Amino acid sequence: MTRILYILQKEFIQVLRDKSMLPMILFIPVLQLLILSYTATFEIRNIRLVVCDLDHSSESRELAGKFKGSSFYNIVNYVQSYDEGAEWLKKGTAEQLLVIEPGFAKNIIHTGDASVLLTTDAINGSAASLMNAYGTSIINQFGREMAVTATGSAQLREALRIEPQFWYNPELDYKTYMVPGILVLLVTIIGMFLSAMNVVREKETGTIEQINVTPIRKYQFMTGKLLPFWIIALFELAFGLLIARVVFGIAVAGSIPLLFAVASVYLLVVLGFGLLVSTITDTMQQAMFISWFFMVIFILMSGLFTPVESMPDWAQWVNKANPLAYFIKINRMIMLKGSGFSDFSGLFFGLVFYAILTLSLAVWRYRKTT
Amino acid sequence: MKQIAVDIRDIRKSYTGIKALQGINIQINSGELFGFIGPDGAGKTSLFHILTSLVIPDSGSATVAGYDTIHDYREIRKIVGYMPGKFSLYQDLTVDENLKFFAGIFRTTIHEHFELYKDIFAQLEPFRKRKAGQLSGGMKQKLALSCALVHKPQLLFLDEPTTGVDAVSRTEFWEILQRIKYMGITVIVSTPYMDEAALCDRVALMNKGSIMAVNSPENIVRSFGKNLYAVKSEQMFPLPGLLATIEHTKAVYRSGEYIHYLNEKDDFDPVLIEIYLRACGHGMIQVHQIAPSIEDCFMVLMQQSKAQKAA
Numbered sequence: 001m002t003r004i005l006y007i008l009q010k011e012f013i014q015v016l017r018d019k020s021m022l023p024m025i026l027f028i029p030v031l032q033l034l035i036l037s038y039t040a041t042f043e044i045r046n047i048r049l050v051v052c053d054l055d056h057s058s059e060s061r062e063l064a065g066k067f068k069g070s071s072f073y074n075i076v077n078y079v080q081s082y083d084e085g086a087e088w089l090k091k092g093t094a095e096q097l098l099v100i101e102p103g104f105a106k107n108i109i110h111t112g113d114a115s116v117l118l119t120t121d122a123i124n125g126s127a128a129s130l131m132n133a134y135g136t137s138i139i140n141q142f143g144r145e146m147a148v149t150a151t152g153s154a155q156l157r158e159a160l161r162i163e164p165q166f167w168y169n170p171e172l173d174y175k176t177y178m179v180p181g182i183l184v185l186l187v188t189i190i191g192m193f194l195s196a197m198n199v200v201r202e203k204e205t206g207t208i209e210q211i212n213v214t215p216i217r218k219y220q221f222m223t224g225k226l227l228p229f230w231i232i233a234l235f236e237l238a239f240g241l242l243i244a245r246v247v248f249g250i251a252v253a254g255s256i257p258l259l260f261a262v263a264s265v266y267l268l269v270v271l272g273f274g275l276l277v278s279t280i281t282d283t284m285q286q287a288m289f290i291s292w293f294f295m296v297i298f299i300l301m302s303g304l305f306t307p308v309e310s311m312p313d314w315a316q317w318v319n320k321a322n323p324l325a326y327f328i329k330i331n332r333m334i335m336l337k338g339s340g341f342s343d344f345s346g347l348f349f350g351l352v353f354y355a356i357l358t359l360s361l362a363v364w365r366y367r368k369t370t
Numbered sequence: 371m372k373q374i375a376v377d378i379r380d381i382r383k384s385y386t387g388i389k390a391l392q393g394i395n396i397q398i399n400s401g402e403l404f405g406f407i408g409p410d411g412a413g414k415t416s417l418f419h420i421l422t423s424l425v426i427p428d429s430g431s432a433t434v435a436g437y438d439t440i441h442d443y444r445e446i447r448k449i450v451g452y453m454p455g456k457f458s459l460y461q462d463l464t465v466d467e468n469l470k471f472f473a474g475i476f477r478t479t480i481h482e483h484f485e486l487y488k489d490i491f492a493q494l495e496p497f498r499k500r501k502a503g504q505l506s507g508g509m510k511q512k513l514a515l516s517c518a519l520v521h522k523p524q525l526l527f528l529d530e531p532t533t534g535v536d537a538v539s540r541t542e543f544w545e546i547l548q549r550i551k552y553m554g555i556t557v558i559v560s561t562p563y564m565d566e567a568a569l570c571d572r573v574a575l576m577n578k579g580s581i582m583a584v585n586s587p588e589n590i591v592r593s594f595g596k597n598l599y600a601v602k603s604e605q606m607f608p609l610p611g612l613l614a615t616i617e618h619t620k621a622v623y624r625s626g627e628y629i630h631y632l633n634e635k636d637d638f639d640p641v642l643i644e645i646y647l648r649a650c651g652h653g654m655i656q657v658h659q660i661a662p663s664i665e666d667c668f669m670v671l672m673q674q675s676k677a678q679k680a681a
Contacts, residue, residue, distance in 0.1 A: 003475050005474075006470075006471055006474030006475050007475070009471075010460070010463065013467060014460065014463065017462055018462070205458070205460075205461065206456045207458050207460060209424065209456075209458050210452065210458035213423070213450065214447055214472070215447050215477075216475050
């Protein structure tokens with residue numbers, strides 16, 4: 001036991017002495033939370049719209065005015081022909097083109113049936129469907145208002161009224177969705193990279209050779225290696241939660257001790273993984289490369305940016321081996337929904353299983369190489 | 371009766387087809403200062419790795435202080451001190467922190483066996499708060515030795531401790547090793563420097579994974595033939611080839627600015643060399659008898675084993 005304490009003391013001295021370490025521990029969470037939460041968003045604002053009004057009526061101007069008044073739209077130009085408008089889309093200086101045909105006002109007043117053309121740059125498919133939905137809703141709204149003026153009653157059109165309710169994130173604020181996920185990303189990066197780098201550094205500098213000819217037992221060495229990063233990563237989580245509360249006003253809806261309990265188990269998976277990487281590599285460069293390879297796959301498939309449920313079936317199966325997906329889901333449940341243990345016990349036991357698996361694999365590999 | 375500290379029996383080890391060790395047999399006595407002498411690639415480090423329980427041999431066995439290097443590796447790690455060829459302490463820890471760390475993991479303190487390394491540590495005293503990575507080569511080596519002695523090992527393994535160290539520090543280091551030996555610790559050293567062999571109680575001459583001779587440096591030199599001559603002429607390049615054609619030649623090799631020549635016959639007359647060379651058209655011929663050194667023994671043994679292999 002005293003041996004572990006000596007190893008721990010040594011590790012902490014080394015970590016804290018490293019000049020890049022402290023700023024990294026303090027600035028990475030702040031930067032990641034602040035930058036990613038604001039930028040990694042699917043909300044579309046300031047859509048650049050080109051209006052091609054060929055009708056020149058008060059009704060057509062009113063429709064264009066509805067777009068101008070929307071906080072989502074920014075009219076960048078008025079053009080006089082469809083081709084000219086298409087040119088703006090082609091150059092990428094506008095995302096949407098609204099074409100109002102001649103006779104638009106006449107048709108609306110006389111037949112109550114008129115059409116407009118809404119063209120969207122759909123290179124980014126999901127953004128395009130959002131932009132289309134915004135544009136359509138503005139046009140529909142306008143259509144209803146016109147119908148009311150024409151018939152004097154809205155009852156006909158609104159036979160079915162939908163009353164939407166948004167739970168857990170009533171303001172549909174994307175940041176509320178992102179912050180818990182980014183917190184997970186944060187502890188994962190700290191845990192995985194620091195542990196993978198640390199052991200392999202001993203190999204690279206040759207100190208492991210000296211350490212191996214001492215009575216230090218494997219479990220003592222590994223505990224001494226993992227515990228500091230386990231503590232640092234949990235501190236990191238606490239720090240991140242504080243930023244979420246102060247900067248974004250996102251308080252943890254559920255139990256904070258429960259969140260830390262899950263994080264403790266999750267970190268064992270991550271640290272075990274980092275350790276496993278460091279046992280199969282000889283240099284920091286190799287360890288870095290392999291860690292990044294898995295990190296990128298884990299992150300992209302984790303449901304941090306895109307919902308796991310909308311991935312193809314095979315990807316959802318692959319995701320069963322992605323610890324990041326588990327913890328992001330649990331973290332969102334605890335932080336936003338206030339879920340209790342019984343709500344995610346299945347996911348939690350999945351994490352426990354992976355913790356045991358990665359740690360025993362790492363210990364087994366470490367034994368084999370020495 | 372002498373106690374055996376290290377008993378090596380027919381150790382073999384290959385690394386991806388390269389035979390690093392091909393059947394090593396040696397007994398090292400307790401309290402000895404024993405040297406493994408040989409060039410790079412002789413297998414010294416491989417042998418040290420096996421003896422310090424870092425590597426498992428392909429075949430054969432070895433005991434250190436009576437403990438088997440494979441089955442009792444935990445006991446061995448408690449009682450040996452090991453100084454790897456490459457500086458292997460924590461460069462970002464200070465002198466004190468390194469020493470305390472190694473004392474800690476051996477469950478001892480810096481003070482418990484301080485008398486063992488106080489002479490060495492005295493020179494490190496002014497740098498105790500300095501990081502190990504910022505020490506000079508000689509100081510790093512002294513720190514590594516202190517760390518290897520902190521738990522008062524029964525045996526001390528030093529893998530090429532003087533490689534890359536200046537001549538003054540080397541002499542000083544060997545004096546330290548002598549003192550450690552007198553404190554009752556078996557010291558096992560490897561070195562590529564032939565001149566350091568004379569400082570050991572006994573040496574093993576190693577080449578290409580084999581032991582060519584094991585004896586005290588005096589006996590090794592004594593068993594060497596008497597007729598060793600240093601030869602020089604104005605045409606140095608064809609000289610070894612010419613000398614090799616003389617009858618009963620045992621070995622011919624270059625040594626510094628001379629060619630060393632050894633003849634098997636005890637009654638060999640060196641005048642023969644001069645006559646022969648003159649007949650071949652050489653001028654400015656110098657021939658004089660010299661006392662053999664360990665390096666001469668090494669060269670001759672190496673040529674013999676090469677000849678044996680060829681035959």
